[in-house]
Amino acid sequence: MALKELVETVARALVDEPDQVEVRQIEGEHHSLVELKVAKGDIGKVIGKDGKTAQSMRMLVAAASQKMGRRTHLDIID
C-alpha cells in the first residue's frame, strides 16, 4: 500500500525534523487507518492554520483511496 508512503512524503516535506516522521498503516477489510506521528514542535506544521494542512492531506489520501475502492482515515497522533 502506497498510502503510508504518500503521507510520509507529504509530512516530511512540511516539517523541520523529517527524520522524526513516523507513519503506521492498519488495514481493515474495506477501511484503512493511517497514523501520522511527528516531532512535538512539528505538529502545528502538519495540522496548519484552521487544520488546513491536515485537511489537504486527508483530501489526497481520500482521492487515492477512492481509486483503490477503499476508505482511509488519517489520524495525527500527538
Added chain:
Amino acid sequence: MTNGNATPTFADAPEELPDAQAQNLEENQRSEGPSRRGHSRRQRQQQPQDEQPFYEGDERAQEALQFVSTVLQQMGMECRARLCRPREEEEQGQLPEIVVEVYGRDSGRIIGKRGQVLAALQFLTHRAVNRPTIDRRHVVVDAEGYRLRRESTLATMAQRLGQQAVDEGKIITFEPMNPRDRRVVHLALAKFEGVITKSEGEGDERRVQIIPVRR
C-alpha cells in the same frame, strides 16, 4: 530562461519515431478533448508532439515538480507532471511563479469535485516549496488546464463587472473567494481604467470589491 525545445526530456522522443507512429501519437493528443483549445495553430505545428512546450524552470521549480510527481505516483494515479512557463508577467523584483501541470488519464481524480483535490495538492506543494526562511514563491498546480479555464472565466467576469461599476458608479462586491481567485480579479482589473479593487473582510469571508474612481 530556457526555451521549450532545448529541454532534453521525452518531449523530444516522438521526433525519433517512424512517421506513422508519430502521426498516430499526434492524433491521440488531438483527440484528448476540449481542454487544449486555447492554443494557436502555429504552436500546434511547431510542437506537434506536445502542444505545451516543456519548461525547465529553476531549482525550486524542480523541487515542486519532484514533490508533485512523487505524490501522484504514491497516490497510485496514472498521470504525470511537468513544469510550465509562468502565466503572468511578474511585477519587478518578484520571483517568477512556479507552474506545475498534471496530465494523463487520472487527471480528473486529481482535480476532484469542484477542484478540491487540486486545491489540496496546490496548497501542500506551496507549503513544501515555501519554507519559512526563504522568499515566497507563488505556486500553481493545474491539471489539464482546469485552473487556467476557470481563471480566464473569472477574469472575463471581473472585467464585465468592472465596466458595470464604471457605468453605474457603484461599488460591486464579489462572493467570498480564496486568495488565488481574489488575485485573479485584482490582476484582471489592475489596468482597468476607472476602478480600483480592494479585498475586505477576514478569513473565509474575505471578498473583492470593485470601486469606481473619478479620473
